[in-house]
Amino acid sequence: MQVELQLFATLRKYAPDQPLDKGLVMNVEPPLTVSILLEKAGVPLDKVKIIMVNNRHAGFDQELAAGDRVAAFPPVAGG
Amino acid sequence: MGKILRVNMTELTAKYEDVPEKYALLGGRALTSALVADEVPPDAHPLGENNKIVFAPGLLTGTNAPCSGRLSVGAKSPLTGTIKESNAGGITAQKLASLGIKAVVVEGRPPEDGLHLLVINEDGAELVPAGKFAGMGCYALTRGLWQEYGANSGIISIGPAGEMRMALAGVSTNDREGDPGRYAGRGGLGAVMGAKGLKAVLVRTDKTFDAPVKDPEKFAEAVRKLTKALAEHPVTNQALPAYGTAVLINILNEAGGLPTRNFSSGRFEGAAKVSGEAMAEAVAQRGGKGRTGHACHPGCVIRCSNIIPDAKGEVLCTPVEYESTWALGPNCGIDNLDHIAMLNRLCNDVGLDTIETGVTLGVLMEAGVLAFGDGEAAINLLDREARNGTPLGRILGGGSALAGKLFGLTRVPTVKDQGMPAYDPRAVKGMGVTYATSTMGADHTIGYSVTANILKVGGFVDPLQAEGQVDLSRNLQVATAAVDASGLCLFTAFALLDIDYALPSVVDMINAQYGTSLTVDDVFNYGKEILKTERAFNAAAGFTAAHDRLPEFMKLEKLPPHQVTFDVPNEELDTVFNF
Numbered sequence: 001m002q003v004e005l006q007l008f009a010t011l012r013k014y015a016p017d018q019p020l021d022k023g024l025v026m027n028v029e030p031p032l033t034v035s036i037l038l039e040k041a042g043v044p045l046d047k048v049k050i051i052m053v054n055n056r057h058a059g060f061d062q063e064l065a066a067g068d069r070v071a072a073f074p075p076v077a078g079g
Numbered sequence: 080m081g082k083i084l085r086v087n088m089t090e091l092t093a094k095y096e097d098v099p100e101k102y103a104l105l106g107g108r109a110l111t112s113a114l115v116a117d118e119v120p121p122d123a124h125p126l127g128e129n130n131k132i133v134f135a136p137g138l139l140t141g142t143n144a145p146c147s148g149r150l151s152v153g154a155k156s157p158l159t160g161t162i163k164e165s166n167a168g169g170i171t172a173q174k175l176a177s178l179g180i181k182a183v184v185v186e187g188r189p190p191e192d193g194l195h196l197l198v199i200n201e202d203g204a205e206l207v208p209a210g211k212f213a214g215m216g217c218y219a220l221t222r223g224l225w226q227e228y229g230a231n232s233g234i235i236s237i238g239p240a241g242e243m244r245m246a247l248a249g250v251s252t253n254d255r256e257g258d259p260g261r262y263a264g265r266g267g268l269g270a271v272m273g274a275k276g277l278k279a280v281l282v283r284t285d286k287t288f289d290a291p292v293k294d295p296e297k298f299a300e301a302v303r304k305l306t307k308a309l310a311e312h313p314v315t316n317q318a319l320p321a322y323g324t325a326v327l328i329n330i331l332n333e334a335g336g337l338p339t340r341n342f343s344s345g346r347f348e349g350a351a352k353v354s355g356e357a358m359a360e361a362v363a364q365r366g367g368k369g370r371t372g373h374a375c376h377p378g379c380v381i382r383c384s385n386i387i388p389d390a391k392g393e394v395l396c397t398p399v400e401y402e403s404t405w406a407l408g409p410n411c412g413i414d415n416l417d418h419i420a421m422l423n424r425l426c427n428d429v430g431l432d433t434i435e436t437g438v439t440l441g442v443l444m445e446a447g448v449l450a451f452g453d454g455e456a457a458i459n460l461l462d463r464e465a466r467n468g469t470p471l472g473r474i475l476g477g478g479s480a481l482a483g484k485l486f487g488l489t490r491v492p493t494v495k496d497q498g499m500p501a502y503d504p505r506a507v508k509g510m511g512v513t514y515a516t517s518t519m520g521a522d523h524t525i526g527y528s529v530t531a532n533i534l535k536v537g538g539f540v541d542p543l544q545a546e547g548q549v550d551l552s553r554n555l556q557v558a559t560a561a562v563d564a565s566g567l568c569l570f571t572a573f574a575l576l577d578i579d580y581a582l583p584s585v586v587d588m589i590n591a592q593y594g595t596s597l598t599v600d601d602v603f604n605y606g607k608e609i610l611k612t613e614r615a616f617n618a619a620a621g622f623t624a625a626h627d628r629l630p631e632f633m634k635l636e637k638l639p640p641h642q643v644t645f646d647v648p649n650e651e652l653d654t655v656f657n658f
Contacts (some may be wrong), residue, residue: 008329009318009356020360021351049313050535055335055346055640057541071333075313077534077573078324078355078383078401079527 001066002027005041010074014043023069034070035060049075081181084204086197088275089128089187093197093204098181104593106138108164109564109609110182111153115162116612118184121619125157125267126244126274128188134175134235134280135183137566141176141290142298144588145306146568148173148376150235150252155620156266158246158435158478159495159520162616165268166563168375168384169252169261170287171233175199176566177286189276194242198228200283209278214239216428216466217251217259224281225257233282234259238430241269243468245476247435248273251427254375254384258397260424261375264432266497266519267478287377290592298591304584305571309380312574314536319383319570320372322355324401327501327529328409329354334533334542335640336506337405338499340412340451341441342492344639345506349414353404357416358385367392381570387420396424402523405501406437411444411457418454425461431476436461438479438498446486490632495520495622504629504645505638507532507542511645512552516627516655518613524569526556530576537576545647553655561606565589607658614656624653 006023007015015024028040034051038060050073051058064070082095083102105113111133123129132154139147150172156163175183178201189195196209212220217238224234233252236259240248248269251259292298309315318326331337332350339347351357362369362385369388374381375398384398399420407413407422426433440457443449448471449456464472474482479498483491492499497520504511509528514521523529528551532542540547562569565585575581586597597605633645 006333008333009322009326012356019351020354020357050330050533052333055333056543057334057535057539071329073330073333074318075534075536076318076322076326076330077314077530077536077570078319078327079523079529079569 001030003032003037003064003066004069005037006069006071007043008071008073009076011043011047011072014041032064033060034058034062034064037064037070038072043072047074048072081179084180084183084199086183086185086206087187088185088189088195088277091189091195091206093206102181104595105564106140106181107135107149107151107166107564107566108153108560109605110135111151111164112162112609112612114182114184115153115155116616119155121616123155125155125160125271130155130271131184131186132268132271132275133182133184135181136172136176138564139588139592140172140566141288142292142592143288143378144302144567145309145378145380146571147566148378149566149568150263151563152250152263152268154268154271156268157270158267159497160620161495161519161622162613163266163268163519164563165263165265167252167261167263168568169233169254170376171235171252171282172566173287173376174233174282174284177289178284183280185275185277188274192276194276194278196278197280198283199280212278214242217430218428220279221253221257221259224279228281228283230257231285234279236279237269237272238428239466239468240430240476241273242278243476244270244273245473246270246481247432247439247476247478248430249432251430254397255377258394260397260427262427262432264434265522269430292592293594294591298588301584301587301591304580305588306380308574308578308581308584309571312577314573315381315570319381322359323371323385323398324355324383325358325399325404326355327401328404329356330533331502334506336503336533336542337409338492338501338503339409341410341445341490342503343490345503346640347409350409352414353408353416353419358387358399361416362388365390365392368394373397379568381568383570389417396420396427399423402501403433406434410437410441412451413454413457415454418458421458422454422461425458429461429466431461431465434500435478435498436475438492439475439482442479442482442488442491443475445488445490446482490636491630493521494629495626497521502529503638505633505643506641508545508645508647509540509542509548509551511629512548512647512652512655513556515629515652516552518610518617525559526552527559528552528555530555536573543641543643548647549651549655556610556655557603557606559606560609561602564605564609610656627652
């Protein structure tokens with residue numbers, strides 16, 4: 001099945017060719033969780049602080065379905 | 080013990096006074112709010128002779144405590160009618176504190192029109208006529224004053240907007256390179272300065288870290304601890320220096336809480352183009368004077384500031400921060416980074432609060448005065464209309480609530496007539512509680528619930544649920560009041576919330592500097608006292624629980640993509656200050 005993974009801020013180094021406004025489209029067989037997806041993309045889990053699936057906060061264990069969009073961030077803040 | 084500089088604009092005098100005992104342990108916001116509450120009648124007209132504007136460095140400012148160079152500016156606000164404190168970085172606060180000045184209080188009103196410059200140096204202070212600077216933008220003014228009085232002067236100034244007493248006029252200070260743009264932006268404090276005929280305050284000294292410290296050895300030990308905490312925390316050691324605060328654009332967009340086109344959606348299709356990541360890319364590609372990891376004052380170890388270069392590598396604007404980017408970008412449907420940086424520069428020059436300007440532009444776009452996404456028209460509105468005080472420029476200068484009224488709109492994102500910053504309260508509900516109940520109108524810094532709602536700093540409270548938001552906002556509002564008194568940059572709070580030895584190190588610093596024996600518990604009581612002082616002033620000025628509410632449209636209109644409304648009950652909002 002197809003899911004989209006977008007990496008932000010310092011995590012962009014694990015997908016250096018990814019354009020700023022598009023995620024990586026990945027074909028992965030179910031069952032699939034966020035942590036499995038990140039490992040397949042070569043992203044060390046200990047670098048990831050915030051995960052959103054379809055615009056909601058999620059954890060590493062969240063199961064993914066076809067068409068899901070996953071956004072991953074390192075620790076970030078501002079304001 | 081320090082001294083207070085009292086400047087009377089009716090008499091045109093500037094005199095030093097001893098600091099009353101009751102103010103000895105107050106600094107920054109604690110001191111500006113105490114002085115305003117004690118000396119300004121709550122029914123004073125904000126632009127009249129009885130209002131006062133107070134400038135105060137924080138308790139730790141002028142020492143080598145990391146990130147401790149904040150300047151608080153306080154008065155009764157012409158925008159909200161409440162008490163107001165807004166604080167900024169830049170180099171001026173450290174100079175004031177190093178000269179032993181705990182506060183500058185400016186009162187009265189000149190008998191006739193005319194501008195003055197307050198010059199403070201190591202020998203004293205005097206008012207000098209400044210008519211030649213009338214109408215001048217903050218860039219030319221700062222450059223001119225550096226030439227006349229010496230580079231490295233600290234300059235607190237207003238642009239034409241402040242001179243015209245526009246309700247969204249801010250107060251600027253400068254950085255080490257001599258650029259204005261470190262703004263105590265919110266609440267129209269620039270209009271109060273303008274009403275007093277005070278174009279600028281110039282502080283001429285090279286002293287930076289010369290505030291007295293009673294126990295230098297203990298102080299140095301505490302400084303080492305806080306510096307270590309800031310160096311260890313990944314937010315303050317990686318994300319902020321690499322991407323600036325606009326690293327938040329993408330995360331708020333992903334969370335569905337990035338207010339877009341006057342708060343009509345929580346997602347902006349052009350977010351990536353105006354993100355912190357895009358700014359870092361532009362800085363790397365254009366080179367020249369552009370940079371990330373820029374410090375706004377000596378002793379800042381976080382370095383969240385940036386210099387955005389134009390295509391030739393010259394300085395376009397510094398800094399371009401998250402809230403300014405959002406206000407002048409996504410909230411206006413503008414996805415062109417160069418337009419946003421130019422709009423930001425114009426705000427800095429004309430003397431406009433970037434947030435209120437962007438929120439007002441969003442309302443004017445909703446009204447059809449200009450089109451969403453039209454960066455050129457927005458630039459023209461600031462540079463021609465606002466700068467010159469045309470009728471349309473004055474409409475912008477009145478702020479978002481006024482613009483909404485003039486054009487008969489209901490989607491007007493304000494609380495106590497102050498425009499909401501860059502977090503939609505329907506999708507980041509903790510910020511809704513803060514906006515509704517803040518003593519200053521809609522303000523994000525005063526209780527930054529984004530920490531636990533979005534960033535997972537200091538725990539996690541689901542941003543889409545009403546539960547837990549009141550407690551979160553209350554605790555943050557109390558802690559923030561204390562941080563705002565310390566002179567520390569609020570960004571130290573990310574480490575203070577997450578690293579257990581960080582907050583005790585701040586208390587140790589204050590004890591070592593002032594010879595006190597405060598505890599961590601005292602910090603929270605100190606914060607509560609500041610809030611009580613501010614609430615009491617507002618109550619006497621006529622504010623009630625009915626003013627601690629979000630605009631009705633946020634309870635009625637569902638925000639995409641989550642299709643949520645703001646649903647924290649009114650009776651819960653009324654418990655925020657139950658302490």
